[in-house]
Each structure stands twice: as structure tokens, then as C-alpha cells.
Amino acid sequence: MSEIKEMFSNRHIGLTENDKNYLLKKVGYNTMDDFIGDLVPNNIKRQSPMEINSELSEKELLNKIKGYASLNVNNVSMIGQGFYGTHVPSVILRNVLENPSWYTAYTPYQPEISQGRLEALLNFQTMVSEITALPIANASMLDESTAAAEAMTMSFKLNSKKNKVILDKYLHPQTINVIKTRAEPLGIELIISEEPENEDLTDCSSVIFQYPNTEGKIKDFKNEIKKIQEAGTMVILVADLLSLSLIKSPGELGADIAVGTTQRFGVPMGFGGPHAAYFATQEKFSRKMPGRLVGVSQDKTGLKAYRLALQTREQHIRREKATSNICTAQALLAIMAGLYGIWHGPDGLKKIASRINKYASHFASLANQSGFVVRHENFFDTIVLETGNKTEDYILSALKEGINVRKLDNAISLSFDELTDDQTIEKLKNIFKIESISKPVESFEIKNSQKRNTPLLEHSIFSSITSETEMLRYIRHLSDRDLALDRTMIPLGSCTMKLNAATEMIPVTWPEFSNIHPFAPEDQTLGYRKLIDELEHWLCTLTGYDGISLQPNAGSQGEFAGLMAIRQFHKANGEQNRDICLIPSSAHGTNPASAIMAGMKVVVVSCDKNGDIDIDDLNKKAKENSANLAAMMITYPSTHGVFEKEIKTACEIIHDNGGQVYVDGANLNALIGLVSLTEIGADVSHLNLHKTFCIPHGGGGPGIGPVAVKKHLIPFLPNNTLSGNNAISATTFGSAGILPISWSYIAMMGEHGLREATKTAVLSANYVAKRLSAYYPILFSDDKGLVAHECILDINQITSETNISNEDIAKRLIDYGFHAPTMSWPVPNTLMVEPTESEPISELDRFCNAMISISKEIEEVKNGNWSKEDNPLKNSPHTVETLTQENWNHPYSRQIALANLSEKTNKYFPPVGRIDNVYGDRNLVCSCPPMEAYELEKT
Numbered sequence: 001m002s003e004i005k006e007m008f009s010n011r012h013i014g015l016t017e018n019d020k021n022y023l024l025k026k027v028g029y030n031t032m033d034d035f036i037g038d039l040v041p042n043n044i045k046r047q048s049p050m051e052i053n054s055e056l057s058e059k060e061l062l063n064k065i066k067g068y069a070s071l072n073v074n075n076v077s078m079i080g081q082g083f084y085g086t087h088v089p090s091v092i093l094r095n096v097l098e099n100p101s102w103y104t105a106y107t108p109y110q111p112e113i114s115q116g117r118l119e120a121l122l123n124f125q126t127m128v129s130e131i132t133a134l135p136i137a138n139a140s141m142l143d144e145s146t147a148a149a150e151a152m153t154m155s156f157k158l159n160s161k162k163n164k165v166i167l168d169k170y171l172h173p174q175t176i177n178v179i180k181t182r183a184e185p186l187g188i189e190l191i192i193s194e195e196p197e198n199e200d201l202t203d204c205s206s207v208i209f210q211y212p213n214t215e216g217k218i219k220d221f222k223n224e225i226k227k228i229q230e231a232g233t234m235v236i237l238v239a240d241l242l243s244l245s246l247i248k249s250p251g252e253l254g255a256d257i258a259v260g261t262t263q264r265f266g267v268p269m270g271f272g273g274p275h276a277a278y279f280a281t282q283e284k285f286s287r288k289m290p291g292r293l294v295g296v297s298q299d300k301t302g303l304k305a306y307r308l309a310l311q312t313r314e315q316h317i318r319r320e321k322a323t324s325n326i327c328t329a330q331a332l333l334a335i336m337a338g339l340y341g342i343w344h345g346p347d348g349l350k351k352i353a354s355r356i357n358k359y360a361s362h363f364a365s366l367a368n369q370s371g372f373v374v375r376h377e378n379f380f381d382t383i384v385l386e387t388g389n390k391t392e393d394y395i396l397s398a399l400k401e402g403i404n405v406r407k408l409d410n411a412i413s414l415s416f417d418e419l420t421d422d423q424t425i426e427k428l429k430n431i432f433k434i435e436s437i438s439k440p441v442e443s444f445e446i447k448n449s450q451k452r453n454t455p456l457l458e459h460s461i462f463s464s465i466t467s468e469t470e471m472l473r474y475i476r477h478l479s480d481r482d483l484a485l486d487r488t489m490i491p492l493g494s495c496t497m498k499l500n501a502a503t504e505m506i507p508v509t510w511p512e513f514s515n516i517h518p519f520a521p522e523d524q525t526l527g528y529r530k531l532i533d534e535l536e537h538w539l540c541t542l543t544g545y546d547g548i549s550l551q552p553n554a555g556s557q558g559e560f561a562g563l564m565a566i567r568q569f570h571k572a573n574g575e576q577n578r579d580i581c582l583i584p585s586s587a588h589g590t591n592p593a594s595a596i597m598a599g600m601k602v603v604v605v606s607c608d609k610n611g612d613i614d615i616d617d618l619n620k621k622a623k624e625n626s627a628n629l630a631a632m633m634i635t636y637p638s639t640h641g642v643f644e645k646e647i648k649t650a651c652e653i654i655h656d657n658g659g660q661v662y663v664d665g666a667n668l669n670a671l672i673g674l675v676s677l678t679e680i681g682a683d684v685s686h687l688n689l690h691k692t693f694c695i696p697h698g699g700g701g702p703g704i705g706p707v708a709v710k711k712h713l714i715p716f717l718p719n720n721t722l723s724g725n726n727a728i729s730a731t732t733f734g735s736a737g738i739l740p741i742s743w744s745y746i747a748m749m750g751e752h753g754l755r756e757a758t759k760t761a762v763l764s765a766n767y768v769a770k771r772l773s774a775y776y777p778i779l780f781s782d783d784k785g786l787v788a789h790e791c792i793l794d795i796n797q798i799t800s801e802t803n804i805s806n807e808d809i810a811k812r813l814i815d816y817g818f819h820a821p822t823m824s825w826p827v828p829n830t831l832m833v834e835p836t837e838s839e840p841i842s843e844l845d846r847f848c849n850a851m852i853s854i855s856k857e858i859e860e861v862k863n864g865n866w867s868k869e870d871n872p873l874k875n876s877p878h879t880v881e882t883l884t885q886e887n888w889n890h891p892y893s894r895q896i897a898l899a900n901l902s903e904k905t906n907k908y909f910p911p912v913g914r915i916d917n918v919y920g921d922r923n924l925v926c927s928c929p930p931m932e933a934y935e936l937e938k939t
């Protein structure tokens with residue numbers, strides 16, 4: 001009997017065939033083919049086949065990927081170099097990493113529905129700030145190496161672009177390589193030195209040290225930092241956070257900036273990522289630091305509330321003036337690390353660090369007494385044994401014992417970690433043929449002068465939880481305050497908040513994937529490599545490209561990598577003068593920021609009244625800049641959410657003038673199966689796997705932004721981060737640990753499912769646009785009145801008549817139980833709605849009904865029944881406190897304020913009312929306030 005197969009695509013796509021037919025009718029079509037025929041301009045319809053020979057059921061998928069997992073070898077890793085074994089506390093594993101209320105949340109741009117994750121991120125910032133003893137820390141960076149590069153850029157900008165930076169020779173090699181890529185286009189000269197403090201510091205903006213260094217040595221900073229700073233040069237320490245519980249903190253040492261990974265705070269190695277890096281600095285630099293910063297503010301009633309602070313620093317506002325392009329960061333992993341800090345508390349962390357240090361010292365003493373030379377006496381967790389010409393033999397013996405070590409020149413480096421135990425020591429003794437010494441003299445101790453003297457994690461949050469019950473409830477308390485995809489549609493335009501299916505997520509925490517070190521030997525990572533090869537092939541097939549690198553950890557990094565490929569291509573052709581990048585005015589802020597980072601000059605091209613690129617202006621600017629034209633960066637479908645007909649012409653103009661075409665692939669969810677990027681004329685794109693390919697957004701990261709290119713650009717793609725060129729991230733496959741998600745999605749959807757997903761996504765967007773167009777003008781559509789995968793509602797007319805803004809509507813949607821659409825991008829005072837293919841018809845209607853109901857409320861204001869100042873929109877969102885206050889002095893009832901349209905939906909009450917952003921930015925507090933502040937608030 002032939003098997004009756006459960007099609008995963010039917011689970012992923014929210015609409016049934018009947019639903020689709022119903023929606024088609026509402027949009028004015030009889031068949032999907034007619035609809036797509038009208039929607040996608042003929043000249044850009046995909047011509048080439050798109051073969052994905054896989055359409056697995058969920059059960060088949062899990063069996064198949066288990067087979068891949070079994071090809072990875074789960075050795076004990078002592079490689080170190082920034083990646084360490086760690087125990088993910090089960091309470092965090094199950095209730096955060098594997099919990100959709102955390103991983104399906106979006107970046108907390110709507111703070112009233114994000115108080116839980118904002119608090120968790122603030123805990124992370126407080127933890128970093130207290131451990132580093134630096135007053136301000138941000139809410140995560142993409143990895144340690146890019147964090148170091150960002151610190152370099154910040155020092156460069158702060159130091160009037162003094163164009164020399166000195167790197168300690170003993171930085172991790174991957175960090176040196178990432179910094180090299182970032183420094184070149186900015187014209188920064190790098191000097192790699194064994195003794196940076198003794199170099200000529202003239203014109204030097206910063207010196208960067210690894211602390212402890214890549215060989216484990218704790219540098220005995222005495223006057224070096226002061227000496228460097230006296231020359232007007234900043235000091236950046238790339239510091240291991242765990243070690244800082246024992247050794248002097250960057251703050252005590254007087255460093256200007258500290259960065260580093262927080263991976264070993266309970267985040268699996270995952271063959272390289274995703275992991276949150278931290279960035280901490282002095283107060284005076286707070287407005288210059290990259291990335292997102294959570295701050296404390298208050299709501300309308302004076303209640304303490306969190307929100308993203310100083311957003312004017314962000315690339316999406318500063319655009320070409322931005323000093324960094326980071327957008328999506330590593331929120332979920334930062335949240336995990338912060339919770340790890342709370343779970344263990346100061347004493348627990350010290351205990352873990354001391355235990356690691358004791359194992360390292362103990363084994364170093366054993367080795368030393370057995371005749372080995374231990375290269376450095378002062379270390380935290382990493383020791384280097386001089387092994388001379390026996391190095392390879394020892395490495396082989398270690399492999400036989402199931403241990404991976406790091407090979408140095410004539411030496412072996414061993415990093416001890418939280419997972420090290422007596423068994424590890426016994427195995428090491430076998431490997432290095434060390435006889436048992438009944439009482440080894442423990443000769444290696446951290447010197448007193450190097451020990452930390454300041455207290456650790458003093459804030460009461462880090463001592464408040466001792467039992468699992470408390471931890472479980474704290475995590476639940478936080479997630480209950482938030483709206484994530486597990487409760488409601490998140491109709492954020494340009495964000496593609498689609499289903500992150502459970503089957504896709506399951507393999508991520510299997511030890512065969514999660515415990516693999518990024519620099520493990522190739523023959524131990526065959527499962528990963530097979531999966532990566534297939535995923536790369538599929539992504540190329542789907543987009544039409546010839547080569548791809550999965551290295552970038554977010555779209556922003558993919559953009560930078562793609563532009564760097566263009567830069568190098570021109571250079572290889574002897575045309576290094578080509579440095580002009582044409583970017584439409586509607587572009588996402590990361591585009592111009594990336595262009596600047598890649599050493600390009602941005603020339604803005606205008607858009608016409610339909611939101612399409614103004615071809616005449618493009619032609620003019622391409623011709624004017626013909627001699628120096630490097631590229632055009634354009635998003636397709638446009639950021640205005642339409643399939644522009646003239647895209648091919650635009651690409652031809654650029655090619656005719658010697659430039660390359662960069663198509664921002666963030667909107668790929670409207671294209672898969674219908675349009676090939678290369679057929680429309682693109683040379684390079686980044687794809688956001690955290691949009692179209694189901695990586696969950698994690699409350700602001702992780703993300704993966706692969707960069708895909710045509711043949712001629714393949715030589716310039718990021719390569720092996722240790723031995724190759726163009727390093728963009730710390731590890732070759734970036735956030736490899738979550739690649740099983742995208743691989744699983746494609747393997748289960750197959751060619752048919754993927755195409756159907758695209759068609760459903762654009763159909764749903766058009767249905768929403770159609771239903772809402774009678775109430776809100778749809779800003780951009782094509783000549784048939786159709787939109788692509790999202791639609792923009794224009795609120796400007798409403799504002800001029802009633803003073804109600806897009807923000808008021810966004811906040812009122814919270815009362816209806818919704819996450820707001822994207823606000824004011826790419827056009828001020830608009831709402832951009834993207835429903836995706838995963839939403840069922842009931843949810844699409846619930847959203848449309850809410851928007852229609854809000855429009856009726858706006859009518860009441862317009863008609864003067866409610867004043868422009870006191871109405872349910874201006875006062876939204878309504879908290880339980882405001883709804884239950886004794887005196888209700890508003891012109892509308894409590895029932896209206898409640899706004900719960902559907903009995904099926906549990907009413908969500910935001911924990912705080914509308915948040916005062918200006919107050920928060922004026923009174924910047926970016927770590928947990930003291931406990932008294934919480935007390936005050938209750939009274």
C-alpha cells in the first residue's frame with residue numbers, strides 16, 4: 001500500500017484551499033494563477049526551473065536529520081579560542097531556548113508588549129556592566145570578533161579618525177581576521193605587535209588586547225593601560241567574562257571598552273553560534289556605542305517601564321552617518337546568558353570559575369612535574385604545553401581518548417571549562433603519559449596582584465533566586481508580560497514573522513549539533529557539512545545565484561560582506577576608484593550604513609509618487625557617476641511593498657555604467673518560486689534566514705544573513721575565518737547551530753510547498769489590503785491595485801483631521817491583543833502590514849476587524865464625540881490599573897477601552913501604559929535600577 005503522507009506545507013501554511021479560494025474572490029480573482037499572473041510582471045517571472053528534491057513529512061525529517069546528526073562526533077573540546085563547553089541549565093534550556101514564547105518574539109520596538117524580554121535584556125546589561133566593572137553595557141553584539149571590530153570603529157570615530165590601530169599579537173586569530181576585513185575599507189592601518197604598549201602610539205586610535213590572551217596568559221597590566229591612554233589612545237580589552245569573576249576587571253584596569261563572548265554562560269557552542277557578545281564602556285561613550293541599549297523609563301502614569309534607549313543612534317535613523325550597521329543582534333542568547341548569571345549568582349559563578357581554574361592549575365602542575373614546560377605561569381583556564389616534535393603524536397592520542405585540543409607551533413593548548421571533570425584529567429594523563437603523582441605541588445596560582453578586588457554581581461536580582469521553582473516562575477512571569485507569535489499574529493512589514501515550526505526547532509538542541517566546537521576537525525563535523533552543503537545548494541537554486549556564504553550572522557553583516565565582494569571585484573579589475581553606491585531614498589537604514597562601512601560614498605536616488613525607483617533620476621545619477629560607480633543597492637519587491645516593473649531596466653542602467661547590482665533579499669518571501677534574483681539582473685544579495693527561512697527572531701536575534709553571489713564574485717566571498725580571507729564573523733559557518741531550522745523548512749516544504757507559501761503570503765497581504773482599503777488609504781500598489789507581500793497604510797490624513805497618529809493606532813492594537821505593524825518605515829506616519837503565509841483566515845480577519853473597529857473609533861474623534869486628547873487611542877494601551885481605577889473620567893466606557901473583539905482570544909493586558917521615550921533618554925539608566933526603585937513604585 002502506498003503511504004498516505006502528511007504534508008508539512010499544509011501545517012506551515014495557515015490557509016486551506018477553500019480559504020485561498022475565498023480570499024482570491026475577495027481580491028477579485030477566480031484562480032491563483034490569474035492572480036499571480038497579474039501580480040508578478042511578465043518580464044520578471046522566473047524562467048529557470050527550481051528543483052528541490054525533497055518533501056519530507058515531519059517524521060521523515062526527524063529521522064533524516066538524526067542520521068546527519070550522527071555523523072558529527074561529540075568529542076570533549078579543549079580547543080578553547082573563544083568557545084567552551086558549558087552546561088545549559090535545564091530550567092533555561094526548556095523554558096527559554098525551547099520555549100516559543102521567548103524564541104518567537106520580535107525585537108522590542110513596541111516596549112509596552114515587550115516588558116518581559118526588555119527586563120531580561122536589562123539583566124544581561126547589568127550583569128555585563130557589573131562583571132566588567134564598566135558603567136554601561138549594551139543588549140548584545142553578534143559575536144566576539146565583530147564586537148571587537150565595532151570597538152575599533154568606535155575608537156576610530158571618537159579619536160578623530162587617527163588611522164592606526166594596534167592589535168595584540170595574542171588576540172584570537174579569528175578576531176584579527178575579522179578586524180582586518182573591517183579596517184581595510186576605512187583606511188585603518190593595523191599593526192600587530194607582541195608588545196603594543198611599546199609601539200609608537202602617534203596617530204593611534206586604539207590598542208586591542210585579548211584578556212586572558214589566546215594562549216591563556218593573563219597579562220600583568222601595571223602601567224601599560226595608563227601609558228597608552230596618556231598618548232591619547234583608547235584601550236579595548238576583549239575579555240573572557242567568566243574569568244573576570246576571578247581576575248581584575250576591565251573597569252579596575254581602567255580600560256575604555258570591553259567586549260567579548262558570553263557563550264560560556266550557558267549557551268551551546270553550536271559549531272560556532274549563535275552566541276551573544278557583549279559591549280561595555282565608560283558612561284561618556286554611551287551615545288556612541290553600537291547596538292541596542294535597553295533603558296529604564298516610565299509610562300504615562302509614572303510606572304517604571306523599560307524600552308530601547310537612545311534609538312537615534314541606530315543605523316535606521318542615522319543611515320549614512322551611522323558608525324555601525326548592526327540591527328538584528330543576539331537577544332535570545334543574551335537573555336539566556338543573563339538568566340545563567342541569575343541562576344548561578346555571584347557565588348555560583350565564582351565557584352564555576354574557580355573550579356575551572358583549579359583543574360587547569362592542577363593539570364599544569366602535574367604536567368610540569370612530569371617534565372613538561374608550561375608556557376605561561378599566569379592563566380585562568382587555558383594552559384600551553386611545549387610539545388616540540390611530539391605535538392602531532394599527542395594530538396592523535398588525544399583524539400583516541402575523545403578529546404580535541406588546540407595545536408600551536410610546537411605546543412598544545414588545553415582549555416578547561418565548566419564540563420571538565422576528574423575523568424578529563426585522567427584522560428589527559430593518559431594522553432601525555434603523566435604518572436600519577438600522589439601529592440602534586442600546586443605551583444600555578446593566579447597572582448594576588450591580578451586577582452579581582454571588586455565585588456561581583458551586587459544587584460539583588462543576582463541573589464534573589466535559589467530554587468528552580470522561583471526560576472521557573474520568574475521566567476514565566478517575564479514571558480507572560482510579552483506578546484510573541486505564540487499568542488498573536490505579528491504583522492510587522494519587512495520582518496516576515498512566519499511560523500517557526502516545532503519540528504524545525506527540535507534538532508537545534510540535540511547534543512550532536514549543539515556541542516560541536518567551531519574549530520573541531522573536519523572529519524568530526526561531517527553531519528554539519530552535509531547539511532550545510534545541501535542548504536547552500538538549495539538557497540542558490542531558490543535565488544538563482546552561483547555561490548553563497550552562510551557566515552554573516554545577520555542581514556546587516558550579509559550586506560557588508562556583499563558590498564565588500566563588490567569592492568574587491570572592482571579592485572581586482574584595476575578599478576579601485578569605483579566607490580559610489582546608489583541607494584534609493586526608501587532603503588532600509590542598514591543599506592547606507594553598510595555602504596559606508598565598505599568604504600563607499602552614498603548617492604541617494606529618489607522614488608516616484610508610486611514608491612518606485614525614479615528611473616530618470618537613477619539614469620542621471622548613474623551617468624554622472626559612471627566613472628566611479630561601484631554599485632546600486634535596491635530592495636525587491638521594493639521597501640514600499642510592490643513589484644516594480646522597471647527593476648530590469650534599473651539593473652541594466654547600473655551594469656551599463658560599470659556598477660554591480662546589490663539586491664537586498666529581506667523581502668524574499670514574496671519571490672521564492674516566482675522570481676529569480678539573478679534573472680532580474682542582481683549580482684549579489686543577502687537573504688535573511690530569520691525571515692523567509694523560519695529562523696525565529698528570538699526577541700531581536702539570532703539571525704543569519706547569508707550572502708549569495710553570481711560566479712564572478714565567488715572569489716570574494718567570506719572564507720574560512722582562520723585560514724582564509726574576508727572574514728565577516730568569528731566562525732566560517734556563522735550561526736551554524738541554527739542552520740538545521742532552515743534546512744528542515746526547505747526539506748519539508750519542497751518545491752511545491754515553497755512556491756505555495758509565496759503565493760499564499762502575497763494573497764494574504766492583498767486580502768488585508770483589500771479589506772482595509774475602505775478605512776485606510778493603501779499608500780502604494782501597482783497599476784492593478786495589487787501589493788506584494790505587505791501593504792502600507794497611510795495615516796497622514798487621519799492625523800491632520802484628528803491628531804491620531806500611527807503610534808496611537810499601534811498602541812490601540814495592543815488593547816485588541818495585537819503586536820503593531822511596522823511604524824513609519826519607509827514612509828513617516830504609516831503602518832506597514834505583512835501577514836505572511838502562516839496566518840489562518842481567522843487571525844487575518846481578527847486583525848482586519850480590529851483595524852476596522854479602530855477606524856470607527858477614529859470616526860468618533862473626527863465627529864467630535866471624543867476629544868482629540870481624551871479618547872481610547874490616545875490613552876492606549878489600557879492597563880488593568882487604569883481600567884480599574886475608581887474614577888473613570890473619560891468620554892468612552894471601560895468596555896470600549898477593553899476592546900476585546902473575539903471571545904476566542906484571551907485578553908492580553910499590557911503590564912505598563914504608553915511609555916515616555918523622551919523621559920528615558922533624558923534620564924539614561926541602562927542597568928537594573930536599585931531595588932528601592934521597585935519599592936518606591938509600589939507605594
Ligand SMILES: Cc1ncc(COP(=O)(O)O)c(C=O)c1O
Binds near residue numbers: 554667
Ligand atoms: C529591507 C531590510 N534590509 C536589511 C535588514 C537588516 O537585517 P538584519 O536585521 O538581520 O541585520 C532588514 C531588517 O529588518 C530589512 O528589513
